[in-house]
Structures are given as structure tokens and as C-alpha cells.
Amino acid sequence: MQDAPNRPYHHGDLRRAVIETALDMLREEKGWQFTLREVARRAGVSHAAPYKHFPDKAALLAEIAMIGFDRLRESLSAAKSEAPKTLRDEITPIARAYVAFGTENPALYRLMFSAGEDKVVGMHLNERALAVFDVALETLRRGQAVGSIRKRPIEGQAAAWWGLIHGMTMLAIDGLLVPEKVGSAPLDAALSTLVEGLGNPAT
Amino acid sequence: MQDAPNRPYHHGDLRRAVIETALDMLREEKGWQFTLREVARRAGVSHAAPYKHFPDKAALLAEIAMIGFDRLRESLSAAKSEAPKTLRDEITPIARAYVAFGTENPALYRLMFSAGEDKVVGMHLNERALAVFDVALETLRRGQAVGSIRKRPIEGQAAAWWGLIHGMTMLAIDGLLVPEKVGSAPLDAALSTLVEGLGNPAT
């Protein structure tokens, strides 16, 4: 467009470039105003070019949110320990990975949970989001089978897990977990309560 | 401005009217784009009039967010039961009131936790937000004194409480608590786990 003189008329892989650029922008700062024109500028194309690949801004954001959920799920899967000794050892690394994902990608994480306002887009987005829930379900199910977890309706336990982790992540992103109020390791403390709530007292 | 012919030049109480109008707009629909000019239109003043009372849009939103936190705190205080028999009876009504506040005012609740991105505004906003945390602290402290709650660092228990409730509220707002996945009463189920994690097993 302006800087590269010999750039060809057609970008060639603009769709991917737009997504990549947008992800970069999200990573930069959480106070940032996400703008379609800025994405185009950084990608070196005209302001209307992205419309050839996405019907509107919301569609691009939804796509990015889906990628976010996929990455989060991967992070969680990667964080699973193979041979956990205790319930606490099983839950802690996953929870830490979850919260870390949120605090390291605050704008992306926030987007993931606010891009689904449109009904039909929200459907597809929620599918991906619920894949995260499945990670919790799976872990807890194994715990119940082994006997380290109380016999309770597993969806309820998974809801508690997701609610607590998601909530702590959000609070962390919003800077509400101030040490003077909430202690120096609020996540670990909260996990203690969660583990004691999930764990089988007979063990 | 246009509809009322005999309206005086000066509104008289525009600051309050702007806030009230904005709250109405937030209440209407969560997909709504909040616009300063639309607020002015509905309040029947010119598009620049609100600037005489708020330096910019963010300042108005921050003010509204503070009101939201105050109202939430009032809701929680009002929901406290006087003579709870069990820990569950003590926690449930407050938690229900919290989540109900969020699901009944989704746009407001979301705003409350996203208006604090500016550093200095965020400070004041976080003060109000932490007042909500204090409600949890107070309740749990009494529980520990009575003996219905495990002796653990109380900030950690309060963090678990807030994280779980805040998380469940957010998930509910986002429509992620679908019954097929998460059961028909996910909040109650999650509260079971929370109560079992907080509660003193000796009782």
C-alpha cells in the first residue's frame, strides 16, 4: 500500500494475515481500542480489504475468540500431569495454566467471553467454550472413578470448577486480587477450598 | 430540544438525568451499543451537553459502574438471612441474590468489570468492588467464629467465594450454563461443592 514499493497487488494470504495481526494487537495492551482499519493498516492493505474475507468486524472477532478457546484448551491439556499423587496435584497445574492463560492474554480472554452476544455466532462460540468445560469434566470423572472425589453429580462439580477458575481469572485480569485484601496467593487459597469441597473426606 | 416546546433552556438536573438515562439504556438490551449521543438524545438535550457534567464517556461509564457496585452490595446485604440454621442456609440466599443481580442487569454487570481499565479510574472503582468482597469476608468471619466454617485463612476462603460466584454469574450472563451440559441447577450444585469446601467437617 505505501511502505513496500514492490508489493504485489494481491496479498495472497490476507485472511490469515488479518487474523495474525489482530491477535498481535490483542496481545499488545488491554486498554487498546480494537479497530478494523488499524488491522488493515498493519497488514499493509486498504481499509476495505478485510471485508473480502470477513462479513463484518464481529465475524473477525468471533473467529479470533474461537482460536482463543482452542488455545486455552490446548494449554489445559498440556498442563495435565500424568501421574498425580493427590487430587490437589491433579487440579493445581491445570488451574494455574488456565489463570495464566487469562492473565497473559487479558484482552483475548475478555473477548472470548464477550464476542458471543450475537445469537447465531454465540452458538458456535459456545461449542468451543464448552470444550474447555469438557476438560474439567474428564478430569473430575477420573477422580470419581479413582475415588479421590466425592460421589456427587459430576456436572455440578465441573460447574464449580469452571465457575471458580473462570471467576478467579477474570478478577485477576481486572486487578481485583490485591494482596492486601485477598492475600499473597489467592488462587492457591481458593483452590484449597475447592479441593476440600471436591475431595473425598474418606481418603 | 425538539419535542417539548416549553422546555427551559437549562435542564436543571442534567447530571442525574444523564445517569438515569444511561442506566435505562444498559437495562434494555445487552447487545446494545452504548452511545453518548444516544443518551443525550433520550435526555432531550444536545449531543454536547453531557460534557458539561462528565469529562468524557469513560468517566460516565465509571460513575455508572460505581453505582452498580453500590447496588450489588445493597442487594447482598438485603439478602442476608438473620438466623441461618446451616452454613448452606447462610450462603445460598446471598449467592442467589448475587447471580440474580448479574443476570437481571447483564450489561451493567459486565460494565462494572470492564470500566476499570484506566489506571486512576480503576483505583476508585476497585474500592467499590472490594466492598462486595467485604460482604463475603464478614459472613465467613462470622461462620468461623461460630464454628460452622473450617479454620483457614479467611481471605482465601473469601477469594474462593467471590471467584466462584463471580464466575458463575459471568457464565450465566454469557449463556454458557446450558442445562444439557451443566445440569438444571448449576448454581446450587456448585454451591454444594463450595459449602462442602468451606464447611467444618466436624459439625
Added chain:
DNA sequence: GCCCTTAAGTAGTCGCTGTCAACAATGTAT
């Protein structure tokens, strides 16, 4: 090797927004 359809880029425009500056009307203190 040419042509023609079509995908993928461009520029230009529209209505809308947030914000600011200049001006007008009102209330208030002296």
C-alpha cells in the same frame, strides 16, 4: 496463446461516533 469469468485488491463515500471550540442563555453575587 488468447479471452473471459471471478476472486481479491483499491478508492471513495455515507452516516455515525467522541470530542472540542465558539457562542448563547440563564442564574447569581455584588
Added chain:
DNA sequence: ATACATTGTTGACAGCGACTACTTAAGGGC
């Protein structure tokens, strides 16, 4: 009565999302 501060109004500006019309390149059939 008059000067000043407050609180309105109008008009402007740049930037945004979205649309249309135009241009450029790529590829396939003949």
C-alpha cells in the same frame, strides 16, 4: 443593574464500520 460563572446550543473535525463502484491479477477452457 451589571458582571461573571454555569450550563446549555451549534458547528466542526477526525476516525470508525460498512457499502458501492472500479481495478488488477489469476486460472481455466478453447
